[in-house]
Amino acid sequence: MPRAGFYTVESGKISFRRDGNWYSDDERIDNPRIALLFSQSIKRNPDGSYYLQVAEERASITVEDTPYVVKALEDDELGGFTIVLNDDTREPLDPAALEVGNANVLYARVKGGDARARFLRSAYYHLSDHFESDDGGRFFVILKGHRYPLGDTPASNA
Incomplete structure (x- = not known):
């Protein structure tokens, strides 16, 4: 009897795309339990690449933008x-750590500042x-009576 594990999906290319969905080759993985398992199993190699680890099984993956969305x-x-x-983790939104990237995509620093998460629509x-803007065209987010500037994203995809 073969061992259970990633051997059935390892033959395909697994990717997490900027739309917040998992794919095997170019087919979206629609099963929410598998998608959640994959999202909870993301690990990062020292070289910056990503893989999934479930128990002792590992599979290389491609992350199109960020590993989190x-x-x-x-409301808190x-x-x-x-x-x-x-x-499915929850974190307080730190408005001072919001960044704006290419095509005006909004990102937040998450996981203790170690990773970025892309905002889904x-x-x-x-x-x-x-959101609010000033006469100079700068944008801000207003929360708890404070005004936080929306800064540009650094080049890193960390």
Whole structure:
């Protein structure tokens, strides 16, 4: 009897794309339990590449932009937000750590500042009610009575 594990999917190319979905070759993985398992199993090699590790099984993956996405925002009842990531973890939104990347994509620093998470459209629109601009064309997010500038993203995809 063959061992259970990644041997069935290892033959395909597994990727996490900027739309927040997992793919095997070019077919989207629609099973939410598998997608969650994959999102909770992401690890990073010292060279910056990524892999999945479930028990002792490992499979190389391609991460198109970031290994995490902000899939939702929850009001924290204190005037701020809690972000919900694709691995179902929740973290307080740090408005000072928001960054704007290419094509005006919004990112947040997550996992203690060790990683970035790309905002999916629904989360971005939820937060956009708190955006403001000044006469100089600079944008800010207003939370808890404070105004936080939206800075440019550094070149790193960390």
